[in-house]
Amino acid sequence: MTWEIVGQERALAALRRAVADEARLSHAYLFAGPERVGKATAARRFAQAMNCEAAVEDDVERPCGECRTCRLIEEGKHADVEVVSVGGLCDESEHGDHSADNSRDIRICQVRRLGHVVSRAPYEGRYRVIVIDPADAMTKDAANAFLKTLEEPAASVVLVLVTSREAALAETVRSRCRRIEFAGVPRAEIESALVERWQAEPAVAARLARLAEGRLGWAVSAVTDDSVLAAREEAFDEIETLLAGGDEERFAYAAALGRRYPRESAAVQANLSHWSAWWREVLLAAGGQPELAAETERLDRLRSYAQQYGVAGALRALHAVEDARRHLDEHASPTLALEVMLLELPRVAARRAG
Ligand SMILES: [Zn+2]
Ligand SMILES: [Zn+2]
Secondary structure, three states, rough: OOOOOOOOOOHHHHHHHHHHOOOOOOEEEEEOOOOOHHHHHHHHHHHHHOOOOOOOHHOOOOOOOHHHHHHHHHHHOOEEEEEOOOOOOOOOOOOOHHHOOOOEEEHHHHHHHHHHHHHOOOOHHHHEEEOOOOOHHEEEHHHHHHHHHOOOOOOOEEHHHEEOOOOOOOHHHOOOOEEEOOOOOOHHHHHHHHHHHOOOOOOHHHHHHHHHHOOOHHHHHHHHHHHHHHHHHHHHHHHHHHHOOOOHHHHHHHHHHHHHHHOOOOHHHHHHHHHHHHHHHHHHHHOOOHHHHEEEEEEHHHHHHHHHHHHHHHHHHHHHHHHHHHHOOOOOHHHHHHHHHHHOOOOOEEEEEO
């Protein structure tokens, strides 16, 4: 098999070189790039390729996808390949399994357990591969403890840190990893992949490819699950309601979102990505872009907002949202960052169409 990843040629080329010539293999990688563009899949393929049983002289591209090792890794059942995520296992006898306690972080106890795991030689593979996803979910203490694992690399261990919020990751951790950049997948590639590999109707594929903004994984989930698009529409409704409201509603919204942030940063960031998306739609409407034509239900409203705010107003608002997202990643006070954002947004009350 190939790596079966759409786009990402540069990232994959670097990983293929490392697999082909083990002298090039680093002990720690940072897979950085937007959400849902194939980073987690690439990490799994990388682990498969490093451990694949296909002999190099057979001229089969690794991962072969067929040997026992490739299959076990694909199913998440290989003893030497582990994905560490929010709410995973730890060694502390009184803690148990954090998947049951609504943990939102990768904790120091999970990282300490990793320290023990990597000190043991691989059981059955050539390399022990630990994928930390999302690496930015490590608490400050966890990241500090992780430094020790990074600084004293064990033989035959490859660490892969996955993040879509690189700025939220400690510089001391980042600087010790070989960075592999993942980019948004071009719209045309998403569109054709949706039609060819996920059997989407061409019109649906075209619309989702536009809305995906490079996130192939999002587009694929939207093809198979109606609730994905529904969540987007719901978020857009909330934004429109809030823009029509006054300062009081805005402050309350900022405070509520700010309170959630320490425990649910990914959900809050996802919420803000809807804000960015909404303003981009208004920008498109202000620029009279025909690609909005598929937005039949919201088109009239978007046009009326575009008329109110104009290109300059929508751009200013979009920048305010992007600033807030960056400030949150940089550990600014969440509520303050969100208040600043909401106060920057235009105040003219919108008249709902219909
Ligand atoms: Zn294989
Ligand atoms: Zn624990």
